[in-house]
Amino acid sequence: MRISSLRLQLLAWVVLPLAGLATINLWTSHGNALATADLVTDRMLLGSARTIAERVAMTDGVLDATIPPAAIEMFDTGDRDRVYYQVKTARGRLLTGYPDLPEAPKAPSTEATFRDQRLRLLTFSHTVIGAGADSPITVTVGVTLAGHDAMVNRLWLSDFTQQLALVAIAGVFVLLGLHRGLAPLIRLRDAVRSPSRNDLDPVKVPGAQSEIRPLIDALNAYMERVRAQMAAQRRFIANAAHQLRTPLALLSTQASYALRESAADQRQEALVALQASSGRLARLAEQLLTLSRAEPGSRRPRADRIDLTEAARHVLETQAPAALARNIDLGFDESGPVPVVGDGTMLREMIVNLVDNALRYTPAGGTVTVGLAASDGEAVLTVADDGPGIPADQREHVFERFYRLGDAAQEGSGLGLAIVREVVENAGGRVSLADGAAGGLVVEVRLPLAGG
Numbered sequence: 001m002r003i004s005s006l007r008l009q010l011l012a013w014v015v016l017p018l019a020g021l022a023t024i025n026l027w028t029s030h031g032n033a034l035a036t037a038d039l040v041t042d043r044m045l046l047g048s049a050r051t052i053a054e055r056v057a058m059t060d061g062v063l064d065a066t067i068p069p070a071a072i073e074m075f076d077t078g079d080r081d082r083v084y085y086q087v088k089t090a091r092g093r094l095l096t097g098y099p100d101l102p103e104a105p106k107a108p109s110t111e112a113t114f115r116d117q118r119l120r121l122l123t124f125s126h127t128v129i130g131a132g133a134d135s136p137i138t139v140t141v142g143v144t145l146a147g148h149d150a151m152v153n154r155l156w157l158s159d160f161t162q163q164l165a166l167v168a169i170a171g172v173f174v175l176l177g178l179h180r181g182l183a184p185l186i187r188l189r190d191a192v193r194s195p196s197r198n199d200l201d202p203v204k205v206p207g208a209q210s211e212i213r214p215l216i217d218a219l220n221a222y223m224e225r226v227r228a229q230m231a232a233q234r235r236f237i238a239n240a241a242h243q244l245r246t247p248l249a250l251l252s253t254q255a256s257y258a259l260r261e262s263a264a265d266q267r268q269e270a271l272v273a274l275q276a277s278s279g280r281l282a283r284l285a286e287q288l289l290t291l292s293r294a295e296p297g298s299r300r301p302r303a304d305r306i307d308l309t310e311a312a313r314h315v316l317e318t319q320a321p322a323a324l325a326r327n328i329d330l331g332f333d334e335s336g337p338v339p340v341v342g343d344g345t346m347l348r349e350m351i352v353n354l355v356d357n358a359l360r361y362t363p364a365g366g367t368v369t370v371g372l373a374a375s376d377g378e379a380v381l382t383v384a385d386d387g388p389g390i391p392a393d394q395r396e397h398v399f400e401r402f403y404r405l406g407d408a409a410q411e412g413s414g415l416g417l418a419i420v421r422e423v424v425e426n427a428g429g430r431v432s433l434a435d436g437a438a439g440g441l442v443v444e445v446r447l448p449l450a451g452g
């Protein structure tokens, strides 16, 4: 059985062992009570026997045994015990008392059954001066066990109540302590639940213990992260909407222009422009989609084993027509397979964006070279061009979403490098920008090589 309540759990952990200990303690204290009662009864039996023995004397040449009342009355403790006695001479002649009372050794007393009653018995022998062969006499005294048992119970009961009280008090204190100890957790719960709280504001729980404070700190840190993420998301959506609005407005203007135009060739011209605009819009939508897919947590993380060389070759084949159209010398510098682990689609998307940038921003007739190598346990992908490059102070900014260089003549959405960085970081790598040997830009991507 599992106990899900902390209170019950702690109560069980404290009170059950304590109750177990108390039980063991009670068992030993019962033994002690028994030993004490035995000892007291022994003393009384011995005292009684001795009192009787001392009264036995020779009167007029005859052994005479008179039982002094005190020897019997000393057992009168209010428990209605019966006392049996017997006085015999050394030769076995009964002087007085019950003839069939069994004899017992001198202390400690023994238990025996007499006339269907349990007795404690003790026999005491005593020399009577002048009694000749009748001396020593033996005196046996027995007493029923009511007083003895009552004493055991009295001694033991007080122990029992003490132990019970101890366990109960411990339980109460555990509950009280828990109530106090759990109070900050309850306050934390109320603080998080409180409808008056502004969303994701840090919670404050004054008086929280050192065990609970890390939980509160972690919660606050987590909410801070979520808040930052939500803010970024909001910014992104606002930006995206803004970016979509401009080309959509343009599209609408171009459409009205085409509608108004009656001359066939001018209408044709307007339609071509409209088609180009819608193409750019489609590209923007595609880039937005790719970026949202590249974000961590948007797809099930994939860990395919990808040959980057193969992926790059595939990208170059698809980009070859664009290079040809602008008379750009698109080269591939590789030396065999370079395996990495990651999301294949996203890694290809990353290469597409780098090659696309190089082709787009390099003037017609330029050179773009894609290089792939494995070094120091890393896959190194470089995309070098001899275009205008990116000024050093802009190199951090171009990775931001929607950021484009002011004088960028080419159309673009400003999302390509943001996608590149997102993909590279998800794959555990890093990306950097540098100057090319003959001017232009060199983008270098380093990814961990797949082992084995």
Ligand SMILES: Nc1ncnc2c1ncn2[C@@H]1O[C@H](COP(=O)(O)OP(=O)(O)OP(=O)(O)O)[C@@H](O)[C@H]1O
Residues within 6 Å of the ligand: 287, 353, 357, 358, 361, 362, 385, 387, 388, 389, 390, 398, 399, 403, 404, 405, 408, 411, 412, 413, 414, 415, 416, 417, 418, 441
């Ligand atoms: N190879 C390059 N040479 C010169 N400038 C570059 C190069 N690559 C990128 N840039 C600059 O960095 C900016 C950001 O590039 P990014 O790829 O993020 O966006 P984009 O190319 O404008 O749009 P998208 O790729 O989303 O269509 C570009 O606007 C461009 O000015």
Ligand SMILES: [Mg+2]
Residues within 6 Å of the ligand: 353, 356, 357, 412, 415, 416, 417
């Ligand atoms: Mg780009």
